[in-house]
Amino acid sequence: MIRIGIIGMGIIASAHTKAISKISDFELVAISEINEERAKEYSKDLGVPYYTDYKEMCEKEKPDAVIINLPHFLHCESTVFCLEKGIHVLCEKPMANTVEECDKMIAASEKSGAKLIIGHIQRFFQGIGAIKEYIDNGTLGKLVTISEVRNEYYFADARPRWFLDKKLAGGGIIINHGAHGIDKILYTVGEDITNVHGECGNFYREEFDVEGHANISFRANGIPCTISLCGYETFFSNQITYTFTHGALRSDNSGLHICDEKGGTFRKLELPEPEYGPFEYQLIEFAKAIRGEESISPDGYYGRKVIETIEKVYAEN
Ligand SMILES: NC(=O)c1ccc[n+]([C@@H]2O[C@H](COP(=O)([O-])OP(=O)(O)OC[C@H]3O[C@@H](n4cnc5c(N)ncnc54)[C@H](O)[C@@H]3O)[C@@H](O)[C@H]2O)c1
Numbered sequence: 001m002i003r004i005g006i007i008g009m010g011i012i013a014s015a016h017t018k019a020i021s022k023i024s025d026f027e028l029v030a031i032s033e034i035n036e037e038r039a040k041e042y043s044k045d046l047g048v049p050y051y052t053d054y055k056e057m058c059e060k061e062k063p064d065a066v067i068i069n070l071p072h073f074l075h076c077e078s079t080v081f082c083l084e085k086g087i088h089v090l091c092e093k094p095m096a097n098t099v100e101e102c103d104k105m106i107a108a109s110e111k112s113g114a115k116l117i118i119g120h121i122q123r124f125f126q127g128i129g130a131i132k133e134y135i136d137n138g139t140l141g142k143l144v145t146i147s148e149v150r151n152e153y154y155f156a157d158a159r160p161r162w163f164l165d166k167k168l169a170g171g172g173i174i175i176n177h178g179a180h181g182i183d184k185i186l187y188t189v190g191e192d193i194t195n196v197h198g199e200c201g202n203f204y205r206e207e208f209d210v211e212g213h214a215n216i217s218f219r220a221n222g223i224p225c226t227i228s229l230c231g232y233e234t235f236f237s238n239q240i241t242y243t244f245t246h247g248a249l250r251s252d253n254s255g256l257h258i259c260d261e262k263g264g265t266f267r268k269l270e271l272p273e274p275e276y277g278p279f280e281y282q283l284i285e286f287a288k289a290i291r292g293e294e295s296i297s298p299d300g301y302y303g304r305k306v307i308e309t310i311e312k313v314y315a316e317n
Contacts, residue, residue, distance in 0.1 A: 002026050002088075002287060005061055007054040007078055008069035009033035009042045010160065012092060016067050017046060019279035025287040026065075032057040054078060058085055065290060067119075068092060071162045072170045076101035083108035083116060088290050090282070092119040094179040095303030097170030099311055102304035109300055115289050118303035120183035123296065124278035124285075126271055127251035131242055132188045134249055140260060141245035143189065146225040148181040148240040154212050154231025155205045164208040172210025173229045174200055175310050181216075181227040182306050183298065184240060190221035191305060198313030204232045216313055 004026045006013060013031075020026045028046060032054035033039035043050035051057035058066070058081070065088040068078050076096045079089050083105070095118045096102050109116035122128060135143055154173050155164065162168040163176065186193060200214035212231040219225065239252035247260040257266035276284070288295035 002064045002290060003029045003061075004065045004067065005030045005032065005054075005057055005063040006067050006069065007032045007057070007082075008071075008074075008092075009035075009038055010069060012069050013042070015279045016069065017042075019277070019283050022276065022280050023283045023287070026283060029063050030057050030061040055081060058082060058087060063087060065090065065286070071160070071168055072097050072175070073162075073168045076104055079105045079116065080108040083112050083114045086112050086114050088115040088117075088286075090117045090119055090286050091303075093121070093183070093303070093306075094118075094170065094175050094310070095300065095307055097175070097307075099304060099308050102300065102307050106300040106304065115286075116300040116303075117286050117289055117297040118300065118306075119282065120180070120187075120298045120303070120306070121278050121282055122180045122184050123187040123298070124281040125184075125251070126274050127256035128184050128188060128240075130256055130269070130271060131249050131251060135188055135242070140247035140249070140258075143223055143242060143244055145243045146185050146189070146220070146223060146240065147243075148184070148225075148227045149237045150177050150181065150228070150239075151230040151232075151234050151237040152177070153233055155208065164205075164210055166209045169210060171310065171314060172200075172202070172208075173212055173231045174198070174214045174216065174313060175307075177229055177231075178214060178216060178227055178310060178313075179306050181229075181240065182309055185220050185225050185227075186302075186305070187296075187298075188242075189223050191302065192221045193218055193305065193309055195219045196309050196312040198316060200313065200317050211317070214313070218309065 020028045032051045039050040068091040196218040198216035200211040202212045214229045216227040241250045250257040256269045259266045285295045285297040289297040
């Protein structure tokens with residue numbers, strides 16, 4: 001049994017607590033949250049002690065592992081603290097705000113031997129796993145291009161304000177949403193990423209210093225890829241399209257779609273009901289990584305590659 005704590009009980013925390021309750025490898029032992037009201041509420045609901053100081057939680061509860069759900073600028077310092085204590089870390093994406101911070105996190109993991117895993121959750125989406133199988137089996141011929149279009153109003157009042165401050169979030173829509181797109185692509189085709197370019201800016205909510213739109217292009221294992229992101233009040237889109245010589249696959253919020261006839265259109269592919277959701281699969285793979293078994297969990301070297309890609313785009317703008 002892996003005794004696990006959670007650091008940061010904001011928006012994404014409940015996805016992790018629900019997953020922990022379903023996966024028997026883990027036992028939730030404590031939570032940490034600086035907002036004491038929120039901490040108390042979660043503590044009551046979950047029946048575990050709360051701490052407003054994550055360092056105290058680690059020292060008193062001595063968890064084997066933690067999940068870090070903090071604002072991006074705190075990922076590095078909290079991860080390094082835990083890894084130095086020999087605590088395995090699942091750190092939410094993006095790994096950190098800069099490559100320099102990623103290097104500190106990797107060094108701490110190498111020194112203590114505690115595992116460092118990054119929460120790139122979208123590789124655990126059922127449709128993405130299915131696309132990877134199609135690519136590996138060559139069913140639709142040779143993969144030609146990949147393009148993701150993700151449009152979602154980025155400046156919504158419900159978004160915690162730290163996301164809109166570059167010092168705290170490291171950037172805007174690229175480091176937050178783009179990190180998912182980069183991960184999906186590298187996971188499905190391979191991690192050799194070259195020819196990274198991009199343009200980004202903020203044409204709409206200029207009172208915030210983070211970018212609200214971007215067009216990014218790169219090659220992943222030789223395949224030309226584009227990611228288009230728009231956080232303004234335009235049409236909604238959350239889709240990624242893989243075009244092959246003999247068809248295409250598209251994953252979006254309604255599922256996975258295939259086009260497998262010349263000049264044809266997309267039709268929905270019915271996939272079997274999955275046993276678990278993405279957050280449960282992420283934990284199952286985290287447990288394997290902790291036990292030293294083969295795992296598809298993205299490690300710190302991989303998380304660094306995503307941040308390096310994003311830094312290249314920011315450097316061009
Ligand atoms: N995997 C996903 O699909 C997904 C979705 C949303 C967010 N995220 C990522 O999860 C992380 C958290 O995002 P969120 O939306 O939950 O943000 P959030 O602002 O809702 O949550 C962060 C929480 O951390 C708390 N906090 C701040 N400093 C702390 C400290 N020193 N000790 C303890 N608690 C502290 C805040 O009070 C807040 O409750 C980010 O990295 C974000 O990019 C991932």
